[in-house]
Amino acid sequence: MGYENILVDIAAPIAVVTLNRPKVLNALSPELIREMTTALGELDADDSVRAVVLTGGPKVFAAGADIGDMADRGPVEQLRRDQTGRWAAFAAFSKPLIAAVNGYALGGGCEVALMCDLIVAGDSARLGQPEINLGIIPGAGGTQRWPRTAGKYAAMEVMLTGAPVTAERAYELGIVNKVVPSEMTIEVARRMARQLAEKPPLALRMAKEAVLKAFEAPLSDGLASERKSFYFLFASDDQKEGMHAFLEKRKGVFKGR
Amino acid sequence: MATEVEQHVNVEVEGGIGWIRLNRPEKMNAIGALTRKQLGDAIKQAERDEAIRVVVLTGSGRAFSSGADVTEMVSGGGMRTPEDVGNVLRTEYMPMLMRLRTMPKPVIAAMNGPAAGIGASYALACDIRIGTPEAYILEAFVNIGLAPDGGVSWLLPRLAGTGVAYEMFFSGKPLSAADAHRLGVINRIVPAERLEEEVRDLANHLISQPRQALAGAKRAVNHALTSSYEDAMEFESYLQEAQAGSAEFAEGVQAFLARRASKK
Numbered sequence: 001m002g003y004e005n006i007l008v009d010i011a012a013p014i015a016v017v018t019l020n021r022p023k024v025l026n027a028l029s030p031e032l033i034r035e036m037t038t039a040l041g042e043l044d045a046d047d048s049v050r051a052v053v054l055t056g057g058p059k060v061f062a063a064g065a066d067i068g069d070m071a072d073r074g075p076v077e078q079l080r081r082d083q084t085g086r087w088a089a090f091a092a093f094s095k096p097l098i099a100a101v102n103g104y105a106l107g108g109g110c111e112v113a114l115m116c117d118l119i120v121a122g123d124s125a126r127l128g129q130p131e132i133n134l135g136i137i138p139g140a141g142g143t144q145r146w147p148r149t150a151g152k153y154a155a156m157e158v159m160l161t162g163a164p165v166t167a168e169r170a171y172e173l174g175i176v177n178k179v180v181p182s183e184m185t186i187e188v189a190r191r192m193a194r195q196l197a198e199k200p201p202l203a204l205r206m207a208k209e210a211v212l213k214a215f216e217a218p219l220s221d222g223l224a225s226e227r228k229s230f231y232f233l234f235a236s237d238d239q240k241e242g243m244h245a246f247l248e249k250r251k252g253v254f255k256g257r
Numbered sequence: 258m259a260t261e262v263e264q265h266v267n268v269e270v271e272g273g274i275g276w277i278r279l280n281r282p283e284k285m286n287a288i289g290a291l292t293r294k295q296l297g298d299a300i301k302q303a304e305r306d307e308a309i310r311v312v313v314l315t316g317s318g319r320a321f322s323s324g325a326d327v328t329e330m331v332s333g334g335g336m337r338t339p340e341d342v343g344n345v346l347r348t349e350y351m352p353m354l355m356r357l358r359t360m361p362k363p364v365i366a367a368m369n370g371p372a373a374g375i376g377a378s379y380a381l382a383c384d385i386r387i388g389t390p391e392a393y394i395l396e397a398f399v400n401i402g403l404a405p406d407g408g409v410s411w412l413l414p415r416l417a418g419t420g421v422a423y424e425m426f427f428s429g430k431p432l433s434a435a436d437a438h439r440l441g442v443i444n445r446i447v448p449a450e451r452l453e454e455e456v457r458d459l460a461n462h463l464i465s466q467p468r469q470a471l472a473g474a475k476r477a478v479n480h481a482l483t484s485s486y487e488d489a490m491e492f493e494s495y496l497q498e499a500q501a502g503s504a505e506f507a508e509g510v511q512a513f514l515a516r517r518a519s520k521k
Contacts, residue, residue, distance in 0.1 A: 123480070123492075168483065181476065181492065183499035 005032035008039050012048040013197035014190060019056045025063035026056045028108045030081060036112075037089035044093050047256065050197035050204075052093075053189045054116055055100035058182065061125070062109025067134065087140055090115040091212075094205045096196045100189035101125045102182045106164060111140040114149070117208060119175065120189040121167040122182030127175060128164025148215050150175055200238035201256035266295035267317070268302070273464045274457065275309035282318025288375055289326035293345070297353045304360040310468065311460040312360070314383055315367035316376075324374025324397055346406055350375065354408050357382045359479060361472035363463050367456040368392035368443065371431070378407025381416060384475065386442065387456050389449040393431040394442065400429040415482070416442045467505035467519075473497075 007018040017039050019026040026032075036054075043049050056062050070078070090097070090112075099105075099116035105127045113119055113127065121127075129142045137143060137159065146155035150173040158165065170176045180188050196204065206229040213222045233239050237257040245252035267278045277299045279286035288296070303312045316322055330342075357364050357379070366372075368388035372380040373395035380386055380394065396413070398405050405413075405426050413422040417432070417440045425432055437443040447455045463471065473496050481489035500506055512519030 123476070179492070180495045181473075181499055184495040187498075188495065 003035045003039065005029065006035045006039060008043075010043075010046070010049060013050040014053065014193040015043050015046075015049045015051075016053045016055065016186070016190065016193075017043070019054075019062055022057065022059070024066070025060045025104060026109065027064060027066045028062055028112070029066045029069060033086055037086050040089045040093050040097075044095060049095065050201055050256075051096040051098065051193035053098045053100050053186065053193050054112070055186050055189065056102065056105075056109070058102055058186070060103035061099070061101040061105035062112060063104045064107030064109050064130070087111075087115065094208070095201070096193065096204055096208065098189045098193055098196075100186045101127070101167075101176070102185050104164070106130055107138065107142075108140050111138060111142045111145070114141060114145040114175075118177050118189075118192065119170075120185055120192065121170060121176040121179050122185035123167050123179055124182040125167040125170065125176070125179075125185075126164040127167075127170050128162065129158050130162040130164070132160060132162040146175075149173070198254070200236070200242055200252070200254035202236050202238055203233055203242075206233060263291060264295070265289070265292040266299050268299045270306065270309055272461070273308065273310040274460045275303040275306065275312045277303060277312065277314050279314075279316040279322050282316075282320075284326065285320035285323035285371075286316040286318065286376065287323050287326040287328075289329040292326070293349045293353075297349060300353045300356050300360075304356055304362075310362055310464045312357075312362060312364045313367050313456055313460060314357070314364065314379060315456075316369050318370070319391070320370040320376070321366070321368045321372040321380055321392060322376025323371070324376045327401065350378070350407055354378060354382045358384075359475075361475060362468075363460075363471060363475070365456055365460060367452055368434075369449065369452055371395060373397045373431075375407045378409050378412075381409055381412040381442075382407075385444050385459070386437075387445050387447065387452065387459065388434050388437070388443040389452055390434050390446055391449065392434045392437075392443065392446075394425075394437055395429070395431040396425040397429060399426060413442075416440070467509065469503055469505050470500060473500050 005019070005021055007020045009016045009018070017036065019032065019036070021027060021029070021032060040052070043052050096118065097116045099113040099119045101113050101119060102122035103124050103126065105113045105125060107130055110127045110129055129138045129146070131138050131142070143155070143159055146158055150158075154173050165173065165175075167176065167179045171179050178188065210222070210226045210229055213225055217225065238252075238254045241254060242252045265279065265281050267276075267280045269276045269278070277296070279288075279292070279296070281287060281292065303309050363385065364383045366380040366383035366386045368380055368386055370389065370391050371393045374397045377394045377396060396405055396409060413425065421432070421440060432440075432442070434443060434446050438446045445455065477489070477493050477496055480492045484492070509519050
């Protein structure tokens, strides 16, 4: 597939998607978002790929939306373009998605990181929602995902002040999994992806769905759904392989069946 | 005709060394509003300038710095209210002190004389301190009814231990250069007439060292100071991986095996 705003590097069993508009700090133009979500759809369908890294490269993750493109638009135009609705591709993505964040992840950029399942941050990372300074609020999940992870008060501070947090602070808040030297961020995320790629894909998918369900459903529904997925996995070859490999003290080889 | 702006801070770049010199000897290098502005600019520039490999912070005349310009604090000059005091710390001192501690190159305090109050905060924020026998450190805040600021509540307990730090903060009495040296707060004491030479020699040696490795050491220490042993080792291990892939390491190993000096 030819993309102009992103790079897709498939090195089975993992793939790396790199936002590639360095001149504008990877500003999230509608074209970039379309390409990113299209690529995610393709990678989700590609059985050779079992985990994906999403990054902005060594310097910056994404410094928000294209403000120049939005400044003079009206609400109906914004709605018609349905830029925020396109994020559904992230929600539908069934494989582990790891954000590798260096430098700024601001506004939409930060929200994209928060849509991922794991976040590896370089020590240069700065995450924030500066929308308030432009007279708007986050529109791609920021106000919802921050409090679910960092809690109300930290989220309020980020939303209301617009000031970004450092990688270390984000780690304290539980917003990122790991802080590493920025030169290593993408490599560490790739390794994490390769580790996950060795796990049984169906179980990964069910585990991911179950955790995400915790943010959506009441506990009783979440527990019921978890239980069903648990039983369901006993119908898979990978469960048989996993348990027998354990008993035989060898490493399981999983096929996603 | 434009009026000439007073130079409270002199900057001189000499063979990879960026000398930042407080230049108010008649006021014992007290730090006022203009000094803060010029010092902030000088430190920022020293971080950015690729030609500067090592930064030296020093004072002209008898003192390193006597601290905040108290006459300015009471007479106006940008600090009239308690809130102003806090704002100046947060918006002016904090960024430049942070910058000294985090810029990816060594920063040496050449302590030509006493460092008091916020002046001591600058000396202690540097990576290495070389001083003269006259270079005492005074946490003078308590003497005018203030608590410590400029990061010394964090730095001094780490450098000298909490007992020494508390005694200084409570008593308002100086830590002599000899005691500071004994405690490891000042790395070396040299006679005043040899200070610049000693600092220059050290700076030149550091310039001859692999640049990225020094920056890595500084990053590792800064990370470690706020993290657990385990986190620090993990951070180090990744930093080392990055460094192990560098030209500096390739050359360093080649030189070691060939028993020659490495090219830097």
